[in-house]
Amino acid sequence: MFQTVDKTAPGERQRWIKLLARAPQPMLEAGLATVPGQPRTWLRRPETGLLMVQGRVGGTGNRFNVGEITVTRCALRLSGGTCGVAYVQGRSHSRAEMVALADALLQVDQFRPILEASLLARITAFLDSESAAMTRKAQSTRVDFFTVARESGGSDAEAADS
Amino acid sequence: MNGLTPIDLSTIGRGFDNLALDSQAVFRLALSAMSRPGDIQELTAGIESPAGLHPAAGAVLLALLDQDTRLWLSPAFAGGHVSTYLRFHTGCVLVADAAEADFVLVANVSELPALCALSLGSEEYPERSATVVLQVEELSNSAGWPLSGPGIEGAKVLRIEGLDEGFVTQWRQAQAEFPRGVDLFAASAGSLAALPRTTRLEA
Numbered sequence: 001m002f003q004t005v006d007k008t009a010p011g012e013r014q015r016w017i018k019l020l021a022r023a024p025q026p027m028l029e030a031g032l033a034t035v036p037g038q039p040r041t042w043l044r045r046p047e048t049g050l051l052m053v054q055g056r057v058g059g060t061g062n063r064f065n066v067g068e069i070t071v072t073r074c075a076l077r078l079s080g081g082t083c084g085v086a087y088v089q090g091r092s093h094s095r096a097e098m099v100a101l102a103d104a105l106l107q108v109d110q111f112r113p114i115l116e117a118s119l120l121a122r123i124t125a126f127l128d129s130e131s132a133a134m135t136r137k138a139q140s141t142r143v144d145f146f147t148v149a150r151e152s153g154g155s156d157a158e159a160a161d162s
Numbered sequence: 163m164n165g166l167t168p169i170d171l172s173t174i175g176r177g178f179d180n181l182a183l184d185s186q187a188v189f190r191l192a193l194s195a196m197s198r199p200g201d202i203q204e205l206t207a208g209i210e211s212p213a214g215l216h217p218a219a220g221a222v223l224l225a226l227l228d229q230d231t232r233l234w235l236s237p238a239f240a241g242g243h244v245s246t247y248l249r250f251h252t253g254c255v256l257v258a259d260a261a262e263a264d265f266v267l268v269a270n271v272s273e274l275p276a277l278c279a280l281s282l283g284s285e286e287y288p289e290r291s292a293t294v295v296l297q298v299e300e301l302s303n304s305a306g307w308p309l310s311g312p313g314i315e316g317a318k319v320l321r322i323e324g325l326d327e328g329f330v331t332q333w334r335q336a337q338a339e340f341p342r343g344v345d346l347f348a349a350s351a352g353s354l355a356a357l358p359r360t361t362r363l364e365a
Binding site: 044081 | 171174175176179181
C-alpha cells in the first residue's frame with residue numbers, strides 16, 4: 001500500500017530490497033556489523049501478519065490464490081532522516097529490523113559502498129550458489145523426451161485415403 | 163481500493179511507542195471521557211503528531227481507527243501530512259463525503275460540518291453513527307454550558323473555546339433523533355473531553 005519516495009536511482013532500491021528480503025539472518029548480522037551503529041526511531045515497530053500470495057499458471061490465465069504466507073514488516077528512521085522499510089517472510093522481528101536498517105543505510109552515500117561489498121555482494125553470491133545447487137539437483141533427474149520425426153508420404157497417407 | 167500512493171516516509175512522525183499498551187491507555191482515557199461527559203482528561207501520549215494535529219486528537223484517532231473505519235478530514239487536513247500520518251499508522255479508509263464517515267476529524271471549530279448531515283446511525287443500529295473529533299483551543303470546567311444527563315452527578319459546566327449558540331442548536335437537533343445521533347470528542351493540545359449524544363446542554 002505504501003512506497004517510499006525514492007531518492008536513489010530508479011530500480012537500485014528495488015534491487016537491494018529484493019536481495020535483503022532473501023538474505024539469511026547471519027549474513028545480515030555480519031554485514032551490518034561493518035558499519036557503525038546508528039540511533040534510530042521506529043515509525044512502525046515490527047508486526048507480523050498474513051499476506052495472500054496469488055499465482056497464475058504459465059503466466060497466463062486468471063489469477064488464483066496460492067495461499068497465505070506470514071510476513072513481518074517494520075519501518076524505521078535514522079537520526080539523519082533517512083527511512084528504511086522491510087517486508088520479510090516469516091516471523092522474525094529481529095530480521096525485519098536488520099533488513100529495514102540495511103535499507104536505510106544503503107540510501108546513505110557514506111555507507112552504501114561498504115554495505116555493497118560486505119552485504120549485497122555476499123547475498124548475491126549466496127543466492128547464486130543456492131540456485132546453482134538447485135539446478136544441479138534438478139538436472140540429475142532430468143528426462144529428455146523427443147519425438148521421432150515422421151517420414152513424409154508413406155503408409156499413413158494411403159491408409160487415410162482408403 | 164486505494165492505489166499505490168508514493169509517500170515520503172521521512173515526513174511521517176512516530177506513532178505509539180508501545181502499540182498495545184499505549185493504545186489501551188488512550189482507549190481507557192477516551193472511555194472515561196465518554197462515560198463522564200464534560201470531565202477533562204489529561205492526555206499526554208508520546209506521539210510525534212504532524213503539524214496542526216493536536217497530540218491528544220492524534221492519540222485518540224490512533225487508538226480508535228483501523229482498516230475497517232472510514233475517516234473524513236476537514237479541509238485544513240485533507241490531502242496533507244495529517245492524512246498520510248493517520249493512513250500509515252492505522253490503515254484507515256479516507257472518504258471525501260462526511261456523511262459516509264465513522265470518524266470525523268475537524269481541524270478547528272470553524273470547519274465543523276452540520277451535525278445532522280453526518281452519519282447518525284439507524285434506529286436498529288444507532289452505534290453505527292459518526293464520532294466527531296474536534297480540535298479546540300482550550301477546554302475548561304470553570305465556566306460554560308451546564309451539562310446534564312447520564313454520567314453527570316450534580317452540576318457540571320464545560321466550556322469549549324470557540325463553540326457558540328449555533329452549536330447548541332445543532333446539538334439539540336441531532337439529539338431529537340435519539341437513539342440516533344453523534345458523539346463528540348473535543349481535544350485541546352493535551353486534554354480531552356467528550357459529549358456523548360445523551361448529554362444535554364442547558365445553555
